[in-house]
Amino acid sequence: MSATQEEIRRQLIDRIQSGEWSLGSLIPAEADLAREYGCARATMNRALQGLANDGLVVRKRKGGTRISLRPVRHAKVAIPIIRDQVEAMGETYSHHLVALTSKTAPLPIRTRLQLTKSVHALWVETVHKANGQPFALERRWLNQDAVPEINSAPLDDISINEWLVQTVPFSDGDVTFTATKLDASLAKTLGAATGDASFTIERTTWIEQHVITTMTLHYRPGYALKTAL
Amino acid sequence: MSATQEEIRRQLIDRIQSGEWSLGSLIPAEADLAREYGCARATMNRALQGLANDGLVVRKRKGGTRISLRPVRHAKVAIPIIRDQVEAMGETYSHHLVALTSKTAPLPIRTRLQLTKSVHALWVETVHKANGQPFALERRWLNQDAVPEINSAPLDDISINEWLVQTVPFSDGDVTFTATKLDASLAKTLGAATGDASFTIERTTWIEQHVITTMTLHYRPGYALKTAL
DNA sequence: TAGTGGTCTAGACCACTCA
């Protein structure tokens, strides 16, 4: 008698993939399945919740559990610290602080940072390097009101990317992935050709409705973000 | 007395964000925390497993639970059917089958598809449109041995994208995101300018170690993939 | 070897929602 939810889950997936349960069909109630597999209902519940979490089934109280009609798959993408990313490739990380000034932020940035009192924000531009070659360019606006400690941070020693992770970890945020055509200035900074395509991440970070920073990260041409389904 | 793991989880996150538990520090054993919060150990276990799943803490048997030293955030990216993606923008979906031929696959593709018997594979090129305008170009190699039903699929009516989701749902796969510089031919197909940057997804799909298909999806310039942290 | 998390059980009550 198998009692592990992992094993049960695999068997349930088999029954779905084999077509025994077709798309959109209703499968037995978890109490019945628990009896069938000889496990406690809580165990079957964990197995089924796992499937629901992976998008394979849809569960509703009283409605029962159905095989997803349109299984939407999710890719879990890790957003690592850039130093770790470089070192994971077996290369040596370094970074170069290009700009660090407090200046007037353009209106859209002020809005995004929820700046009310001041129109100033901290502008930081950093080149991240792998084996001395440009790897990614980070351009960031930072809300100094939200993170006053920034003014005494040693940003020559530690990149602002790492500093933020250590200082305000566990923040919430949203992320946008795009492809950008490099203009002459960006291309030069990244050691690439003007017009090359750069994989780009935009990210805004907040902690309890308080926006901390918004940034754009341009990776050097050829960069690929890999993940599993 | 709060008894819900959701509430407990929020309180634990507060204690982390407030700095009461600093990065890398050990927090009490789940039995102790359960006593402190007046809940069963199973409940505290679910709360802590949730935090571990989000990368906020690291748990080890006997080693206890620690606040993550390098919290690696994960973005959960939905990989929808393109029809749904277009319709979610409030636009009308259509598609156009550009090519559909069985032909000799280049060696790297044969390797990726694990083709041994035959050197032939099905090549399918589809333009997905939103309100009649090109939205994305899908180029796909398909292992006919793995999915023989494809030969009788009505690919004029239904895009191969949708057909596969309905026929071999719940497959495993890997995904790569890149930025591509459009050549003249791609640009023309997408109604864009040569040299524009296209957000690109590469995806290989298999079911139980049996590779089914590998495809490249070029989105029109300006496309952005959004998600939450 | 002892302490920690991982997981299963059996039972209970609740929340939702379909008919």
Next chain:
DNA sequence: GAGTGGTCTAGACCACTAT
């Protein structure tokens, strides 16, 4: 109203690993 999933409890045993 009744059937389903959601979740909590209390207890148990096990697996891993730091010491």
